[in-house]
Amino acid sequence: MGVLARKIALVTGASSGIGAATARRLVTAGFKVCASARNPEALRDLRDLGCTTLPVDVTDEMSMRQAVQTIEQADGAVGALINNAGYCQPGALETLPIQAVREQFDTNVFGLLRMAQLVLPGMRRAGSGRIVNLSSMGGKLVFPGLGACHASKYAVEALSDVLRFEVKSFGIDVIMIEPGIIRSGFVNAAISKLPDPQTQEPYAAFDATIPGALREVYEKGVLAELGGGPDDVAKMIERAVTDHVPKTRYAVTASAHLLMAQHAVISDHLWDHFLAAQFPRPGT
Numbered sequence: 001m002g003v004l005a006r007k008i009a010l011v012t013g014a015s016s017g018i019g020a021a022t023a024r025r026l027v028t029a030g031f032k033v034c035a036s037a038r039n040p041e042a043l044r045d046l047r048d049l050g051c052t053t054l055p056v057d058v059t060d061e062m063s064m065r066q067a068v069q070t071i072e073q074a075d076g077a078v079g080a081l082i083n084n085a086g087y088c089q090p091g092a093l094e095t096l097p098i099q100a101v102r103e104q105f106d107t108n109v110f111g112l113l114r115m116a117q118l119v120l121p122g123m124r125r126a127g128s129g130r131i132v133n134l135s136s137m138g139g140k141l142v143f144p145g146l147g148a149c150h151a152s153k154y155a156v157e158a159l160s161d162v163l164r165f166e167v168k169s170f171g172i173d174v175i176m177i178e179p180g181i182i183r184s185g186f187v188n189a190a191i192s193k194l195p196d197p198q199t200q201e202p203y204a205a206f207d208a209t210i211p212g213a214l215r216e217v218y219e220k221g222v223l224a225e226l227g228g229g230p231d232d233v234a235k236m237i238e239r240a241v242t243d244h245v246p247k248t249r250y251a252v253t254a255s256a257h258l259l260m261a262q263h264a265v266i267s268d269h270l271w272d273h274f275l276a277a278q279f280p281r282p283g284t
């Protein structure tokens with residue numbers, strides 16, 4: 001059990017997908033787990049499995065503070081923070097309401113950093129801890145129509161790389177998880193956030209292709225076959241909290257390994273050509 005022996009793992013966004021699978025996997029393996037979500041009612045199954053549950057919205061300072069305080073009063077410090085809460089805001093960048101971009105960063109970036117800031121004093125007092133940040137292969141490469149989401153995950157990569165350096169000598173590891181295509185609530189949540197087409201000219205037709213493209217990638221195409229499910233990510237998160245010397249990054253699924261390797265060796269122009277073969281270009 002390594003770092004988590006006698007300590008507690010706090011999982012954000014545990015109401016579905018990767019967060020739920022991670023809480024389930026860790027508690028089943030014998031860890032102490034606090035599963036958190038905006039709506040704690042959605043955590044009933046995890047509570048029945050033995051998780052403690054708390055309400056946490058990573059855009060709400062008070063809920064984050066209270067959750068960390070509650071855990072510290074009972075357990076001294078958070079042993080591992082699984083910074084999982086997140087979603088994908090689609091839409092062409094020129095017309096995407098700037099408020100939607102702010103909200104994307106509020107959840108995926110500022111929420112993740114704030115949770116880390118809140119657990120770090122306890123981890124420093126304890127002299128150990130792990131912060132596991134859900135990045136994405138989309139923090140290393142981009143698909144059109146998902147610019148706000150990619151920008152947030154590139155930011156997670158940068159924050160995590162810097163934080164890893166800054167907290168290492170306090171006995172704390174910062175680890176990134178880079179999933180590829182994972183079938184979860186992710187696609188439906190993204191589609192529900194598409195901006196109103198009436199405000200999106202000249203990108204309305206392009207934005208209208210995003211749901212189909214997402215479903216193709218996640219459900220039907222070659223990449224879908226190279227994808228995985230939430231438990232594939234949960235398995236890697238368990239390694240991130242238990243490996244004696246954790247890696248800085250854990251890529252998950254063949255889709256992530258393949259696309260990140262391809263992106264690393266080809267030029268930006270070749271990547272643009274690759275995308276143009278898969279996605280429509282606005283204005284053509």
Ligand SMILES: NC(=O)c1ccc[n+]([C@@H]2O[C@H](COP(=O)([O-])OP(=O)(O)OC[C@H]3O[C@@H](n4cnc5c(N)ncnc54)[C@H](OP(=O)(O)O)[C@@H]3O)[C@@H](O)[C@H]2O)c1
Nearest residue numbers: 013015016017018038057058085086136179182184185186
């Ligand atoms: N699925 C993929 O292909 C993929 C690939 C790379 C990275 N990821 C990352 O993996 C993480 C989990 O995604 P998933 O695939 O499991 O999608 P999901 O099934 O949609 O789960 C997302 C979770 O985040 C929660 N959440 C959203 N906003 C929140 C907020 N303000 N405060 C607290 N919780 C919030 C959701 O809670 P509600 O139930 O309250 O909405 C839900 O529990 C995300 O960070 C995502 O970016 C996913």
